[in-house]
Amino acid sequence: MRPLALLIALCLPLAATAAEHLAVLELQNASPLPAPEVRYLTERVRGVAQAHPVPGLALMTRANLAALLPPGVDLADCEGECAVETGRIVGADYVVAGEVVSLGGSLRAILTLHATADGKQLAAVHAGGADAVALERDLARAADRLFESLPGASPPPPPPALLPAGTLRVTSEPAGAEVWQGHALIGLTPLARPIEGDWRGNLELRLADHVSGYHYVMLRPGRDEAVHVRLLPRKSRATIQARDPEGLPCQGDVRINQERVGSAPWVGDLTQGSWRVDVGCGHRTASRTVYWPSAQTVVELEAHDRSIQLGAELIGAGGWELNYTGWFADRARGTLRAGLELHGGRFPLGEVDPGYEEAAWHVGMQLRVGFAVTQRVDWTFDFTVDIAWASCEDDADPTSDCALKDRVDAFDLFPLIGGATGLRYDLGAVAFDTGLWLLKPFMYREPGASVSPYMGAAVLF
DSSP: OHHHHHHHHHHHHHHOOEEEEEEEEEOOEEHHHSSSHHHHHHHHHHHHHHHHTTTOOOEOOOHHHHHSSOTOOOTTTTTTTHHHHHHHHHSSSSSEEEEEEEETTTTEEEEEEEETTTTTTTEEEEEEEEEHHHHHHHHHHHHHHTTTTTOOOOOOOOOOOOEEEEEEEEEEEEOOEEEEETTEEESSSSSSEESSSSSSEEEEOTTTTTTOOEEEEEEEOOOOOOEEEOBBBSSEEEEEEEOOOTTTTTEEEEEETTTTEESEEEEEEEESSSEEEEEEETTTTEEEEEEEOOSSEEEEEEEEOOOEEEEEEEEETEEEEEEEEEEEOOOOOOEEEEEEEEEEEEOOOSSTTTBSEEHHHHHHHEEEEEEEESSSEEEEEEEEEEEEEEEEEETTTTSSSHHHOOOOOOOEEEEEEEEEEEEEEEOSEEEEEEEEEEEEESSSSSOOOEEEEEEEEEEEE
């Protein structure tokens, strides 16, 4: 009788504070989960009960239950009628019991709610998850549904009013493509799908032997959205052609990724990818990287003259120069080519003044203009302005500038102007020049000009 008297004495304070009580017993464990994790899941259920208040109903804590049970009685030792009897012992009006089990490699849990007065089961819910964390999330949702069955529990709030539905219409060319939203297949084109509320997301259209198409959709409530996607085949027919700077069609070799496939214009199949296309245009090459497939089936390339050249020239007897030329006007759609040259070297003085050495050093710049004679040959005109200096001979003639200026073994600094005309043979990667130079040095007196032949070669970039 003493244990019964003790239970009555402990239950009196609870009866004084609330009309009814709810007890959540420890979940039974028939799973591989360790006991502390199952105890945590039990406390999770109690937490949901505490967050779901019912007027006039108090939640009994684990400490309350442990104090009210007779010595040696475990909260997780019984279920069903035993759970109802345990609830009666601790003075609870409603009791929740449950069990965690393993099913097919995942975890499952069941919760039951009984009224202790008549032992009637009021509700039962199930939860599951691949692991303890997933089970915890689903168990909390299940417990929330369970406590809605308590007498006097507030009804769940009504779902928010749905916004007017809109219609998502998706078509494709060709038709029959799969429409994916994330990892979910939502239909085949042509597709008409009602969407409730505000919806946005990326759509992917997939079709065999075609490149997938993507479209971002933002659907407003009550409005329709139409999406049309053209799907390009992974392998399709392409036409590759090129034109030279004069606008004439090229008829040279067509190379794709350095492999010759034919002559321009070339028609053949290209598969999906990026391709380096080169088309020969006489002494030029038209090049371009093509990304395939493309909405355009004709690939048009244009050849350009190379605009930078490094070269060297031999001038008369003993003269030479190194030069750098930047061509700033192309012959595209016309016949004119122009460039600016920087050079330096030596030019022959010839019979300009017998007192000087045979050649003078010079540096300067030159304007070059060329007119197309043929596709590869230009008739060029060059105009140069230089600074030159020349040393006197040791045995200078008494009548020479050096002798008259009394500057034997010294040097004179003087301007130099000149002009040239000749032919330029442009072979694409290299060019050759030949012609005549007319050079006019402005020395101490009025010497004559020298005429010298020249020839040179240059590398083009």
